[in-house]
Amino acid sequence: MARTKFVAGNWKMYTTSAAAKALAAGVREKLAGESQVTVALCPPFPWLTLVAETVKGSPIAVGAQDVFPEEQGAFTGEVNAEMLLDAGCRYVIVGHSERRTVIGENDDLINRKVRHALKAGLSVIFCIGETLAERDKNNTEAVLDNQLTWGLKGVPSDQVERLVVAYEPVWAIGTGRTATAAQAQQVHVFIRWRFSQLFSNAAGQALVIQYGGSVKPDNAAELMSQPDVDGALVGGASLKADSFVAIVKAANP
Ligand code: PEP
Numbered sequence: 001m002a003r004t005k006f007v008a009g010n011w012k013m014y015t016t017s018a019a020a021k022a023l024a025a026g027v028r029e030k031l032a033g034e035s036q037v038t039v040a041l042c043p044p045f046p047w048l049t050l051v052a053e054t055v056k057g058s059p060i061a062v063g064a065q066d067v068f069p070e071e072q073g074a075f076t077g078e079v080n081a082e083m084l085l086d087a088g089c090r091y092v093i094v095g096h097s098e099r100r101t102v103i104g105e106n107d108d109l110i111n112r113k114v115r116h117a118l119k120a121g122l123s124v125i126f127c128i129g130e131t132l133a134e135r136d137k138n139n140t141e142a143v144l145d146n147q148l149t150w151g152l153k154g155v156p157s158d159q160v161e162r163l164v165v166a167y168e169p170v171w172a173i174g175t176g177r178t179a180t181a182a183q184a185q186q187v188h189v190f191i192r193w194r195f196s197q198l199f200s201n202a203a204g205q206a207l208v209i210q211y212g213g214s215v216k217p218d219n220a221a222e223l224m225s226q227p228d229v230d231g232a233l234v235g236g237a238s239l240k241a242d243s244f245v246a247i248v249k250a251a252n253p
Helices: 017-030 044-054 082-086 097-103 105-121 132-136 140-151 157-162 181-198 203-208 217-222 241-250
Strands: 004-012 038-042 061-064 091-096 124-127 161-168 207-212 229-233
Touching: 004 091, 004 132, 004 207, 004 241, 017 044, 017 241, 044 061, 044 140, 044 203, 044 217, 082 105, 091 105, 105 124, 105 140, 124 140, 132 140, 140 181, 157 161, 157 203, 161 181, 181 203, 181 207, 181 217, 217 229, 217 241
Parallel strands: 004 038, 004 229, 038 061, 061 091, 091 124, 124 161, 161 207, 207 229
Antiparallel strands: none
């Protein structure tokens, strides 16, 4: 089945307002005419509107890096899905390993975030991945199975099409170590199979599965040439317009 490749940039806690604007403008300018690949930029919360305005009128979408699963109320410091939509977001990243490990998010909170964001109308980039110790113990599939099962529990079937899964082996994020194309392909096949079991065969075939973990211009083409690697979630290399655009172009050789 032909799935549209999807490359998203996770800017994490980097950029100033000026740098965010320049980066979004640079990506927009260098990608002019590129329409075969879905592209999203995920800046820090304070720059969402600015980035949305900068890419307005282009096919580039905007995503947030987190969401809080409540409608409104006394939740100091938190931001809900309606606010993200209002700020111009189409996507939100949920379950990133940095939030799982540094902030301590568990599968239950992640599941509430996924359901809240989908219900509001956002598309969710749902991140899963194993640590090096888990891989070394041959537990990769069990860990991913758990993350998929609990993280996506209760997602209504009519919202599944707004889910994207990002396979991000924790040992490859920000480390310069990348899964080989064969390793990524093997895991993506497993994810698609498990997703099909959880939802339906059609949903599994349609699912866009990004690979994330030290994707760079020089490894992107090989990774994304694998039949089940449908794009990339890019951290470090998304902070420079040239390298991010090179990765987008590698998705569409
Ligand atoms: C990420 O933050 O999702 C990521 C994959 O980071 P990096 O590309 O820097 O490894």
